[in-house]
Amino acid sequence: MSTENQFQDQPCFVISVAARIVGVHAQTLRHYERVGLIWPSRTVGRQRLYSMADIDRLRRLKTLTEDMGLNLAGAEVALKLMNRIEELEAEVKQLTNAVNILQRQELRQGQGATGERRSGA
Numbered sequence: 001m002s003t004e005n006q007f008q009d010q011p012c013f014v015i016s017v018a019a020r021i022v023g024v025h026a027q028t029l030r031h032y033e034r035v036g037l038i039w040p041s042r043t044v045g046r047q048r049l050y051s052m053a054d055i056d057r058l059r060r061l062k063t064l065t066e067d068m069g070l071n072l073a074g075a076e077v078a079l080k081l082m083n084r085i086e087e088l089e090a091e092v093k094q095l096t097n098a099v100n101i102l103q104r105q106e107l108r109q110g111q112g113a114t115g116e117r118r119s120g121a
Contacts, residue, residue, distance in 0.1 A: 011041035011049035018050035022058040029058070037061060037076055 018040075019026040032038045033048070038057060040048040050058075057079065064075040 007051075008053050009051050011051045011054075013050040013055065015040075015048045015050070018048075018055060018058065021055055022062055024058070024062060032058070032061065032072075035072060037072065037079075 013021065015026045015029055019029055022029075029038065029040075029048075029050075033040060038050075038054060038061075040050045040054055043049060060079060060082070061075055064070045064078050065072065070078060
């Protein structure tokens with residue numbers, strides 16, 4: 001069964017297509033790679049290939065630099081913070097699910113103990 005994010009990290013766009021999707025020049029993407037803001041995959045022939053995750057990151061970079069006026073260093077810090085927030089949100093969701101499971105188990109165990117006391121009386 002395929003999931004929506006199954007191909008998120010699959011490199012499939014050459015630099016010209018990625019640049020067109022994001023709305024920047026291909027040279028901008030090369031510059032972002034040189035300064036370490038993006039890490040496209042490479043083919044055996046060294047051709048850059050961008051995934052949907054790369055495209056999403058590039059769109060965020062464009063928004064931060066063009067729309068919000070951050071320089072590249074500020075955009076890099078903002079991206080790191082956004083990624084950390086996403087990681088923490090996923091962790092909170094995981095912990096919340098674990099707590100809910102434990103609470104349901106305790107509730108079932110409490111009901112079972114109450115039922116045993118009643119039948120033994």
